[in-house]
Amino acid sequence: MACPNPPRGIYLAYTIQGLILLAAASSILAGEYFLGLSATVAFLLTLAPYLATRNLGLCLPWEINLLVAVSLYIHVMGHVGEYYVTFAPYYDKLAHLVASVTVGLIVFFLALLAERREEIRLTGPAIAIFILTSTLAAGTVWEIYEFAVDQVFGTNLQFDNTDTMWDLVVDLVGGAIVAVFAAIVLARGEEDRFDRFFAEPPSGAEPTEVMGDPIDPARTR
Template sequence: MACSNPLRGIYLTYTIQGLILLAAALSILAGEYFLGLSATFAFLLTMTPSFMTRNLRLCLPWEINLLVAVSFYIHVMGHIGEYYVTLAPYYDKLAHLVASVTVGLIAFFLALLAEHQGDVRLTGPATALFILISTLAAGAVWEIYEFVVDQVFGTNLQLGNTDTMWDLVVDLVGGVIVAAFAAIVLARGEEHRFIRSFAEPSSGAEPPDIVGDPIDPARSR
């Protein structure tokens, strides 16, 4: 399925993904195998949205793909560039804010998509609540991941209860930002334009058996 995403957005995402791969390669060459493996895994995660939407025959907004790549790039460079230490605690909070906004937008997209396909119908408050719950849940899972990694590998990803709580607070802020954006979209009645722009392919790229011929209605069956 061909999507109408602009090439500049696609190439920008590819650039960020390439930087993650470069960071992974440089880490491995420097003997930092754990960091290199982590960066490689982060790169694979940036590919997940594209693979999933391709299998589901959907077009994910290029902005979301870009934000996913940027979120993981910020995290990777926080460790490889030691920005989590030299720019503490602000760099870590920036990483959480970008990641939470990304998760919130994905949740909003899924809510609109579910309603667009007729599976569920969410009110404005229900959509906002779904965004907030999704964002906080993702933040909690991330904190559990950091705790497990610290226990297994003896790292120091978590800096105590206060740091963890502030991380979750920032995650909540990111969720609130997206929830406010969603409320504006829904209040203006622009959700259908939003979902058409991002969940459907461009009209010129559809195969004939899907687009059909307006002169011959039988072909659209």
């Protein structure tokens, strides 16, 4: 099965990617090279879904591409536009909520992919726990990244311990939202509705091309 032509919604993701590049360019022109580098890395991360589509035989829904781009754009503008300070602490929590929901959905689709390819067998509760733990793990790695950057560059990405704990709580909420969604889908037995997102890698010629037309006994006489 090949991936269908991308819907028009994918152009929303392309637009957000363009805005991230614009933020990177404006930061570099303003002499904010660290912000420009961060925005450039964020843009490169938005390419991950496209690479997964090509290399893993996936047809990720365009909403996933959009959520990845939006998550990173919110983060980039939080620094470039100083929204993390202007709208503190709500903007930061919004960024964590969108990012955690995005991570949770990606984990859910990876779990469905593993089951479809019979690489692993997960029950509904196991998938929900997998989503929660993966989301929290991603949030923890992010907090470690912020701590490391603050120590090396003297920035102030982490305000205090309370702020960090609330970030992790919001990450847990985002993961819980996706876990509940996944539990509902599995309980209803509707996971087959996602089969269209899993494209099989090309495996050469079709059986009809290999075998050819059935032999007509009349022609062999």
